[in-house]
Amino acid sequence: MGYGILSTIGGLGTGAGFLSKAAETVTEAAAQGTLAAEEEKSAGSFMISLLKEFKIGGVTLHITSTHVSLLIVTVTLILFAIIVNRKIKKAEVSDTPGTLQNIAELIVEAISNMVSGIMGTNGRKFVNYIAALFMFVLLSNISGLFGLRPPTADYGVTLPLGIITFCLIHYNGIKKNKSKHFTALFQPVWFLFPINIIGEFAVPLSLSLRLFGNVMSGTVLMGLIYGLLKPFTVAWPSILHIYFDIFSGCIQAYVICMLTMVYITDKTGD
Numbered sequence: 001m002g003y004g005i006l007s008t009i010g011g012l013g014t015g016a017g018f019l020s021k022a023a024e025t026v027t028e029a030a031a032q033g034t035l036a037a038e039e040e041k042s043a044g045s046f047m048i049s050l051l052k053e054f055k056i057g058g059v060t061l062h063i064t065s066t067h068v069s070l071l072i073v074t075v076t077l078i079l080f081a082i083i084v085n086r087k088i089k090k091a092e093v094s095d096t097p098g099t100l101q102n103i104a105e106l107i108v109e110a111i112s113n114m115v116s117g118i119m120g121t122n123g124r125k126f127v128n129y130i131a132a133l134f135m136f137v138l139l140s141n142i143s144g145l146f147g148l149r150p151p152t153a154d155y156g157v158t159l160p161l162g163i164i165t166f167c168l169i170h171y172n173g174i175k176k177n178k179s180k181h182f183t184a185l186f187q188p189v190w191f192l193f194p195i196n197i198i199g200e201f202a203v204p205l206s207l208s209l210r211l212f213g214n215v216m217s218g219t220v221l222m223g224l225i226y227g228l229l230k231p232f233t234v235a236w237p238s239i240l241h242i243y244f245d246i247f248s249g250c251i252q253a254y255v256i257c258m259l260t261m262v263y264i265t266d267k268t269g270d
Contacts, residue, residue, distance in 0.1 A: 047223075048154060069148040070157065073139050077132075080104075107135070118261045122268060126261070129168065133161070134257045141215055141249030144222070145241060152252075153219040158212040162204030165260045169203065173267030181267070203263060207256055214252050218244030 052063035
């Protein structure tokens with residue numbers, strides 16, 4: 001009987017040990033699951049989110065957070081332009097300009113001076129494009145302040161901007177220099193032609209990757225901070241927003257416009 005009692009106690013001890021290990025395993029799995037969920041949540045705060053999926057004619061279309069942010073930025077710029085245009089048309093010479101008109105005039109004057117200072121008198125016809133590019137990139141970069149995912153943190157947005165600039169550069173270069181635009185690829189010596197070609201096609205890539213990389217890095221960093229340090233993200237992240245969204249956003253908008261003007265002037269300058 002004593003042996004039976006000892007055997008029973010031993011069995012209970014073994015069972016308790018098994019249950020203890022099982023509990024530890026479950027606890028560890030739960031902890032890993034929680035950590036994975038937190039990592040996924042933090043990653044989701046800066047990754048492109050799929051919002052809607054539908055098919056048209058056998059083609060699957062996806063609506064993502066980039067499309068929504070891009071639409072909001074575009075509509076905002078269009079409404080701003082329409083409102084300012086109507087106010088200026090209705091304004092009289094004796095009227096005192098309102099706040100919105102003063103902002104619009106400040107932007108137009110600043111961009112016009114920037115373009116004329118870099119491109120000279122030949123830059124007048126490019127003012128509209130440079131102004132549209134600057135305002136779009138700037139508003140896209142700072143849209144993170146309003147809870148949006150910056151459209152310029154998506155390479156599918158910055159690459160078309162680089163391609164548009166690339167086409168504008170070479171269209172005006174061909175228009176100005178005719179066949180000399182192509183023969184310049186063999187200068188200063190003919191065997192540098194492959195390097196010159198690579199240099200030309202590197203322009204849209206450098207413009208798009210520079211803008212995308214700088215905006216995306218700020219978006220990723222802020223996403224990680226809000227995802228992993230959520231209980232402690234009170235007030236102090238605003239300092240980082242000042243740098244990544246406002247300061248860096250303005251710098252990148254200025255840089256892409258500056259490089260665009262330099263490239264165009266290089267092809268069309270006297």
